[in-house]
Amino acid sequence: MKKLYFLLGIISFFTLCIVSSCKTTKETVSISEDEKAAFQQKEGDTITIADDSTEYEIIIIEPGFNFWLQSIAKPRNFYSQSYMENRNQVFVTNYNQRVAQPMRFNPSLYEQQINYEPHTDYGYEVNYKLYNYFIYFQRKYNQRLGPFVPRI
Template identity: 55%
Template sequence: MKNLLLIAAFCIACYSCGSGNKTLNSNNTEISKNDTIRIANDSLEYEIIIIEPGFESWLVSQPPRGFYGQSLLENKNYQWVTEYNTRVLQPAKYSPSLYTEQINYDPAIDYGYEVNYLLYNYFVYFQDKYNQKFIGGRN
């Protein structure tokens, strides 16, 4: 299965940022609510899981799905993933508790709108919540 993007990176990053208060059962099904968003495209075998308290309530206050075109989301995501990965490789300059693992995002793969929308919004949330500024800003 081609696990995408931040399954590990965001989970570890979010967990290390204080969101490790979740309890998972043996099937890795979330017991706690409102702290996890999972978007999966089983036909493409990609998924994104974001474990971050407050992200879901913040997400509903953002522009709705369809507001941004998929190509804009893909371009921003590729740009921000590249910068995020650069920061992972510079632990003396950027906090290793925020930038834990590199993200595997291939611009040649069509992850679909939902995955790109969610990843884009997580990067916006991440920048706002942790006072991080990525090249290109929000839009």
């Protein structure tokens, strides 16, 4: 019986050592002064996200987003459309899950579900602005809508 306790003590000691050495690092997002200025704007921007070649449209009313999009975001054609579609699908799924849980997530941040179908071609412009809105949203409100850090 003493051997069993001793063996359990050794196993628990090594488990404790392994667990304590496996520290998770949370990556922090650095925000520039220009980006902080965009986040602090109070006047409402209304951005219509549409593509002339498609019939899809999204309207975003968010103070500072238009300024952020024009001055901070990566330029058009930096990301491929398929890259943004893949990210947008993850962002929309997580965003819509949070909309459905108003007791768990702030309902003033997650107000309305987004109808984004993965097999619909919304065009480059819609995907570009939606992707950048999600990056803006995550950085401004310190949210994570996916497994990756929202970077510019």
